Amino acid sequence: MCAIVHSFRINGVKMSGDNPKPPHSPESDFSKQWPSELSQYLNFDDDQWSYDDLDSFVSGHAFSHKTEAIEVDDGDEHEKNEVKDRVAFKTKSEIEIMDDGFKWRKYGKKMVKNSPNPRNYYRCSVEGCSVKKVVERDKDDPRYVITTYVGTHTHPSYS
DNA sequence: CGCATTTGACCAGCGC
């Protein structure tokens, strides 16, 4: 389930060890602050990040104690024209629906075989932007929510 | 009234 992690791009700036980091969110405002920052982590770049780099990155900044990255798929084996970036986060949260700065419209719900919990499918409602996200509750730890982002936003976040 | 959500149907890929 885990794969290679590539580097991130934040507001068009490629993230590396010495690039500036986004401001840290106070713990009190965690539930409202982190999604808008998470939305900026969705763009990949060429250079690779190892799992540990990502883990230390998120744990030292926006997600700190509450979130751990569990999967990133680079899809370099695909020879197709479109490369779909995919990032999954496991987040400790009581609610699945959060405003992360983008307008999401739910288009599907599915019961998966492996888990007793439903899986929800969302799509970015901005015209011309086909970013999808999948939200699913962890079957082992129902306190956790697995959010998977697929694709790259072609527009700035609204509001 | 315009938009989001809901929910079963539909479809495509894959394994047997």
Add this chain to the structure above:
DNA sequence: GCGCTGGTCAAATGCG
């Protein structure tokens, strides 16, 4: 080829 499974569609419904 058939059936299972995951992903998407779309009509009906709900809501501000």
